[in-house]
Structure formats: C-alpha cells, structure tokens
Amino acid sequence: MSAPRLLLVVTGGIAAYKAPELVRALVAAGCEVQVVTTRAAQAFVTELSLATVSKRPVRSALVDPAEEGRVGHIELADWPDLVVVAPATADVLARAAAGLADDLATVVLLATRAPVLYAPAMNSNMWQHPATVANLATLRARGAHFVGPDAGELACGWIGPGRMIDPPILVEAALQQLARRADLRGRALLVSAGPTRAYLDPVRFLTNASTGAMGFALAEAAASRGATVTLVAGPVQRSTPAGVRRIDIETAPQLLAALDGELAAQPRQLLAMVAAVADVTAAGPTDAKLDKAALLQRLAHGAWVEGVDVLATLAARWREQALVLGFAAQTAEGDDASVRASLLRQAAAKLAAKRAHAFFVNRVGVPQTGFGSETNAGWLLREDQPGAALDSGAPQPKLALAHWLLDALRERWPQVSA
Numbered sequence: 001m002s003a004p005r006l007l008l009v010v011t012g013g014i015a016a017y018k019a020p021e022l023v024r025a026l027v028a029a030g031c032e033v034q035v036v037t038t039r040a041a042q043a044f045v046t047e048l049s050l051a052t053v054s055k056r057p058v059r060s061a062l063v064d065p066a067e068e069g070r071v072g073h074i075e076l077a078d079w080p081d082l083v084v085v086a087p088a089t090a091d092v093l094a095r096a097a098a099g100l101a102d103d104l105a106t107v108v109l110l111a112t113r114a115p116v117l118y119a120p121a122m123n124s125n126m127w128q129h130p131a132t133v134a135n136l137a138t139l140r141a142r143g144a145h146f147v148g149p150d151a152g153e154l155a156c157g158w159i160g161p162g163r164m165i166d167p168p169i170l171v172e173a174a175l176q177q178l179a180r181r182a183d184l185r186g187r188a189l190l191v192s193a194g195p196t197r198a199y200l201d202p203v204r205f206l207t208n209a210s211t212g213a214m215g216f217a218l219a220e221a222a223a224s225r226g227a228t229v230t231l232v233a234g235p236v237q238r239s240t241p242a243g244v245r246r247i248d249i250e251t252a253p254q255l256l257a258a259l260d261g262e263l264a265a266q267p268r269q270l271l272a273m274v275a276a277v278a279d280v281t282a283a284g285p286t287d288a289k290l291d292k293a294a295l296l297q298r299l300a301h302g303a304w305v306e307g308v309d310v311l312a313t314l315a316a317r318w319r320e321q322a323l324v325l326g327f328a329a330q331t332a333e334g335d336d337a338s339v340r341a342s343l344l345r346q347a348a349a350k351l352a353a354k355r356a357h358a359f360f361v362n363r364v365g366v367p368q369t370g371f372g373s374e375t376n377a378g379w380l381l382r383e384d385q386p387g388a389a390l391d392s393g394a395p396q397p398k399l400a401l402a403h404w405l406l407d408a409l410r411e412r413w414p415q416v417s418a
C-alpha cells in the first residue's frame with residue numbers, strides 16, 4: 001500500500017512551535033506530509049522549518065500564482081487520507097464550525113472528504129467558553145475527531161486544560177485514524193435505514209419516528225473505510241453518503257424484496273437492519289381514499305394486522321452466508337443497572353427470536369439516544385458471546401458509534417466472494 005497522505009494544518013497558537021517536531025514524527029512513521037499554515041501560524045513557526053522537515057513546500061495562500069489555471073485548493077483538499085489540525089486554535093474551530101472558507105486552511109476543511117482530527121490548544125478560559133464548547137459539539141456531530149487538550153501549565157501562565165496533546169500521542173491518534181482508511185476493502189455492507197410506511201388507503205399510513213440517522217451513519221462510516229455499501233432507505237430527507245449505492249423504498253414488503261434481491265446477488269455481506277420497520281400492515285388496504293366515516297369505522301374494527309418480519313425472514317434465509325445484525329430501540333425505566341438489565345434482556349430475546357448473529361440495543365424516550373438524537377449509545381450483544389455484551393460507552397455522535405460497531409464486527413464480517 002502507498003504511504004498514507006496526511007495534510008497538517010498549523011494554526012496560530014503558541015503550540016505551533018511544536019509543529020516541526022510533529023512533522024518529523026509523522027514522516028518517521030511513514031506518512032507523506034503536506035503542511036498548510038494560516039497567516040497567524042506564520043508568526044509562531046517558519047515556513048522554512050516546516051518545508052525542510054516535510055520535504056515539501058508549505059501551502060498557505062488561497063490564490064497562488066504557481067497554481068494558476070488549476071483549482072489548486074480543491075486538489076489539495078482531495079489529496080489526503082487524513083487532515084490533522086494541530087494546534088487547532090479557538091478561532092479555527094469557530095470558523096470550521098461555521099463553515100467559513102476565508103483562507104486556504106478553512107477551504108480545505110470544508111472541501112475535503114477525508115476524516116479530520118483536531119488537536120485543540122488554547123487558554124483554559126477560551127477552551128471552556130460556551131462558544132468553543134458549542135463549536136466542538138458541532139464539529140463532533142459532523143464526524144470530526146479530537147485528541148486532547150492536556151491539562152497543565154499553559155504558555156499564558158494559567159494552569160488548567162488547554163495544552164496541546166504531546167506530539168507522540170497525536171501521532172498515535174493519527175495513525176489509528178489512518179489504519180481505518182481501507183480496512184474494510186473486500187467487505188460489503190447492506191444496510192437498511194429510516195422508517196417504513198404501512199398504508200391504510202392512498203393517503204394515510206402508519207409509520208414511526210425513525211430519521212435514518214444511524215443507518216446513514218453506518219453507510220458513511222463503512223464506505224469511508226473501503227467497504228462496498230448498499231443503503232436501502234425508507235422515506236427520509238437525507239443526502240446519500242459519498243460512494244454509497246442507494247435504493248429507496250416505502251413499505252416493509254418493498255424493503256424485504258430489495259434486501260432479499262441484494263443478498264441473492266451477494267450473500268457474503270454484513271446485513272445491518274437499522275430500519276425501523278412498521279410491525280403492522282393494513283387489513284385490506286383500499287385503493288380509494290376512505291371518507292371520514294369509513295376511516296373511523298376501519299380504525300374501530302381492527303384496521304391493522306401483523307406485518308412481515310423482515311429481519312427474521314432474511315436471517316432464516318441468509319444467516320449461513322451473511323453476518324446479520326439487528327437493531328432494537330427499547331424503552332426501560334429505573335436506575336442505570338436496571339435499565340441495562342432490562343435492555344439486555346429484551347435484546348437477548350430478540351436475538352434468539354430473529355436468529356440474528358448480533359443485536360445492538362439502545363434506549364429510546366430519553367435525551368441523547370435513539371430516534372432523532374444526534375448521539376447514541378447502547379450495547380452490542382453477540383450470539384457467540386451471550387454473557388459479554390459490549391458497552392459503547394457515553395453517548396457519542398452516530399458516525400463515531402457507527403465506526404465503533406464496524407470495529408466490533410470486523411472480525412466476523414465475511415469477505416465478499418470473488
């Protein structure tokens with residue numbers, strides 16, 4: 001494999017004096033490093049030092065006469081496997097969170113499809129300011145990664161959080177990100193996302209609150225790591241992640257037919273059933289719109305019957321070749337221990353009933369997890385290790401959780417057949 005390409009954005013914090021040391025360590029670790037500096041960074045570290053250790057000219061100008069006739073800044077954004085921003089000032093975090101593009105560094109941050117790892121460094125008060133806290137949350141929710149800062153004595157004389165993480169730890173974090181860049185090549189993911197609709201008549205249907213966020217995050221994470229991804233999506237307003245093939249469906253039978261067709265063509269896939277399938281179907285849907293009296297009559301006299309169980313049907317058909325992952329969104333009450341016990345009990349029952357290989361269960365009806373939430377957390381229960389549920393930890397952005405799930409399942413995920 002070719003050397004990993006890393007674009008290092010150096011911004012105008014005092015810790016920029018560590019940038020040459022960081023570049024040396026990254027080059028020693030086998031990376032090709034292209035440095036981009038902000039105007040403020042140039043007051044703290046010289047281009048000459050950075051160019052010498054990276055063995056490449058430093059880029060800082062948005063309009064560069066040497067690049068005339070080419071869209072150099074976009075080529076630059078397309079080049080890396082990973083962007084590292086170190087040190088990341090409060091200012092660059094704010095500009096990136098706002099989507100500004102007023103210099104080369106922020107244009108690259110906006111235009112790149114590569115993962116971005118920030119190493120913030122600033123005075124403690126700046127770090128703890130609600131503006132910075134909000135900017136960080138925004139960037140995290142969009143999938144950015146962070147390492148540090150450390151606590152300790154700062155250049156300004158303050159003691160507290162804000163010191164840039166030491167270069168060796170930063171290099172380790174960057175290499176970890178880079179290791180993921182193609183680790184799923186040769187694997188295929190078939191993921192369903194969003195709600196389904198059960199139509200009663202041409203205009204009325206039963207559905208649920210799924211927004212598709214988790215399934216789309218899983219598709220995006222797997223595609224960014226080299227997997228071949230097919231996303232079968234219910235009716236949601238979301239753009240398709242880069243490199244993902246999408247099939248739109250509306251109803252549970254359509255979902256089943258689409259997934260079954262995909263598995264028939266390529267059974268050696270990870271089937272992730274993230275879609276929230278309507279459990280019921282109308283008892284005799286009508287082609288004509290029901291008037292109010294007829295609607296009330298239908299609702300009063302058993303309008304719904306049990307619908308097709310998509311996951312159980314597919315697992316029964318394909319579990320010998322595919323790795324089948326189910327998702328369960330459950331409610332639970334009580335203290336932390338009893339919530340955990342209740343969720344795991346419900347998940348274990350579903351795992352057995354549906355004959356999936358694994359189930360991810362999360363709590364719904366509380367902030368920070370489940371439908372409509374930016375973040376999620378839960379447990380992964382595996383058929384072959386029934387007593388050892390994996391805890392995903394504190395609520396994290398759904399994209400980060402998606403990577404966690406892919407890491408946890410990677411070993412059992414079959415390679416696609418040639």
Ligand SMILES: Cc1cc2nc3c(=O)[nH]c(=O)nc-3n(C[C@H](O)[C@H](O)[C@H](O)COP(=O)(O)O)c2cc1C
Nearest residue numbers: 011012013014015038040041089090091092121122
């Ligand atoms: C001596 C000095 C040290 C600074 N150190 C930091 C710092 O560590 N972190 C930070 O966020 N800003 C720091 N600043 C402020 C930034 O330089 C300022 O916000 C600048 O606009 C950042 O621009 P940039 O993000 O485009 O590099 C410092 C300013 C000075 C004069």
